[in-house]
Amino acid sequence: MHAFRSHTCAELNKSNVGETVRLSGWVHRVRDHGGLLFIDLRDHYGVTQVMADPDSPVFAEIEKVRSEWCIRIDGNVKARDESLINPKIPTGEVEVFIRDIEVLGAAEELPLMVFGDQEYPEETRLKYRFLDLRREVMQESMKLRSDVVASMRKRMWDLDFREYQTPIITASSPEGARDFLVPSRLHPGKFYALPQAPQQFKQLIMVSGFDKYFQIAPCFRDEDPRADRSPTDFYQLDLEMSFATQQDVFDTIQPVLQGVFEEFGGGRKVDAEWPQISYKDAAKWYGTDKPDLRNPIKMQDCSEHFRGSGFAIFAKLLEQEGTEVRAIPAPTGGGRKFCDRMNKFAQGEGLPGMGYIFWREKTADAVAQELGIKVKEAQAKLKSGEVEGGMEAAGPLAKNIGPERTEAIRQQLGLGVGDAAFFLGGKPSSFEKIAGKARDVIGQELNLIDKDRFAFAWIVDFPIYEKDEETGAIDFEHNPFSMPQGGMEALEGDPLDVLGYQYDLACNGYELVSGAIRNHKPEIMFKAFEIAGYGKDEVEKRFGALVNAFQYGAPPHGGCAAGIDRIVMLLADQQNIREVMMFPMNQRAEDLMMNAPSEPQNEQLRELSLRVIEQE
Incomplete structure (x- = not known):
């Protein structure tokens, strides 16, 4: 035996x-x-x-x-x-x-129990992660993660992609976050960096003549932690293709991810239709570039109904350039208590409040006022059916703008008795994020969200540039390596009108994928950076490998990266990414189990020609 x-x-x-x-x-x-x-x-x-x-x-x-x-x-x-x-x-x-x-x-007295469903502080769970991982829910989550990665690999191989490994120790390459630097012993005073992503390497693989690349890639970013983001490292399904359009990338990654969600989603519905929504429309309709489409609420511009109206706050606001009033429909939210709760939510977000209108069955008081009769007589006529009640708009806004405007708003939003609408005004950049949060809260509180569903959407047409409101300077808003739509010609006009072949995939309110068709032409790249204030010399210094490679016959290419941790988090129905990572850091980027980060020994510092300066 x-x-x-x-x-x-x-x-x-x-x-x-x-x-x-x-x-x-x-x-x-x-x-x-x-x-x-x-x-x-x-x-x-x-x-x-x-x-x-x-x-x-x-x-x-x-x-x-x-x-x-x-x-x-x-x-x-x-x-x-x-x-x-x-x-x-x-x-x-x-x-x-x-x-x-x-x-x-044998085991000593346990700091946390494995049997049962007791809740323990996260600090305890992370310090004794080896015990925490023994629990059934954690065992299942880690098996799920492993199975998802294996499925992704198989699906990519079935699409004729090959997996190639890229370096872990490399040069610093700005990807929008802070690098983790690694001091060089052989080159005192110089540093390597852990890659934020294999971005430049995978593009160089395309220039090297390899048609399709993928990798289950570790990425390292010194970031502030969030529930859906690790503060140190994460894994992504990274892919790149030569001679590919934006639609080619979409058509490649959709069956991979859709298949993974169908395989491991526990029977939840996986949408097969993935709409393509412009960045501009996503902000307008949902207040975010990662909308949760399980929530049916779609915000609309209602400015015309308030322009010159009796509601002075919005009317005066709309006299300023670049302002608008946006409505958030709230089906079944037509009660004063709910409206007051949402008004309180807005105040908690730093706003004075949030205007609202709700529609209800017309009261006897309203009928009496309309017909010039007593309330008791109106009640009798309503009861007998002699007079139809119909609906009426209620709330402070309705009184200020009058019945014609409120009816026009109701019809535009497609609302009826028992429904409500909330309104925010100003420059969209000042209220869009709060409007998006309000949309989420309304959807959750009114049970409008189908929780047994994965709803995907491609967000496309990202602007490449943005203007600093204070200085007026133009800088990159999104990925500077994206090919501008329209090429060099597009860069001759207003920079704020330039859109990139850049795209994100949103699912249930999370960004799962980010990618772009790359700017592979040196002359367009130099021009794009020049507009943002970066000279040719600086571009060559910072991105020398790419610039050099692009001068030797670079193919058009593009790709994307899908966040594995976040995907598994959704499949496991967890709210925190640390629940699906084997050995995560805590909120302060500390590994309590391994006691990292730790102080180096003096001998190590001397070898690296480093000295630690005490913080004041």
Whole structure:
């Protein structure tokens, strides 16, 4: 027999009854039933119930066993009584009577329990991650992650892509975040960098004549942490293609990701239609460039209904250039309590409030006022059907702008009795983000979001440049390596009108993919950087490898990268990316288990010609 096991803790069933077996694993739970000891023995694959009574030759040793001890047992497989069968586990029809036991690793008092669903502080969970990872939910999440990566690899190979590895120690290459620098021992005073992404290398692979590249690539960025972002490192499915258009990239990555979500989504619906929405429209309709399309709310410009109206705040606002009033429809939100709650939300976001209108059945008071009769008479006419009630608009805004304008707004937004609309005004850049948050909150509170669905959208036509409101200087708003739509000709006009062949893929409110068709022509690249204030010499210094390579017959090329951690987070139905990473950092970019970052030894600093200057 094998030294540690003849079977895993998920293999035994009725067919094994009568056999002598050997199992190894962790003590998941101990139950003492008055002289009968039951142990749920757990390994990576499952759980088997093992048991002993005073007749067992090792009963005294078994009594000493505690949770999370690692043990080996030998015993006989027995069938459970019909009434004791556990249909929830594969081994639920049998149990093993223990004849021998060996403690492979005893456990001290546990800082966190593996059995059960107790909540522990994240700091405790990360410090004792090796225990935290023993929990079933974590085991399943890590298996899911591994399976997703394997599926991605297979799907990419099936599309005739090959995987090529790019360097981990390289030169600093600005990708929009801070580099992690690595001092060079052989070249004192000089530094390597950990790659923020394999961006330049994968483009150089295309220039080298390789038609299709992909990689499950580690990326390193010194960033501020968020729930959906690691502060140090992450993995992405990175791909690049030669002689490819934007649509070619979309057509390549969609079946890969759609297949992964269908395979591992647990039966949730995966949209097959992935609309392409311009960056401008995404901001206008959803207040974000990563919209959650499970939420049916689509914001609209309602400026014309408030221009010259009795609501002075919006009317005066609209006299200023570049301002507008945007409406957020709220189907089924037509109650004063809900409207007041949303108004309070806006105040919590730093606004004075949020205007609203809601539509309700016309009251007897309103009918009496319209017909010039008493309220009791109006009530009687409504009850008898002599007068139709219809609907009325309510709320402070409705009173200010009057019934004609409120009716025009209602018709534009497609709303009816029991619905509401909220309004924000000003320069879109000042309120779009809050409008997007309000849209999310409204969708959640009114249960408008289909939570059993993955809804995707390509966000396209990103502007390449932006203007600093204070200085008036032009700089890159997005990826400076994107090919401008219209090429060199587009760069001759107003920089703020230049759009790039750049795109993101949003799913359920998260950005999953980012990519672009690359600017592979040196003359266009120099011009693009010149507009943003970067001279030719600086471009050659900072991006010398690309500039040099592009002078030797570079093919048109493009690609994208999909965030694996974020994809698994969605598939696992988790809200925090650390739940799907094996050994993540905490919010302060600290590894509490390995005690990193740590202070270097003086000898290490001397070898690297470095000196640490104390912070004041």
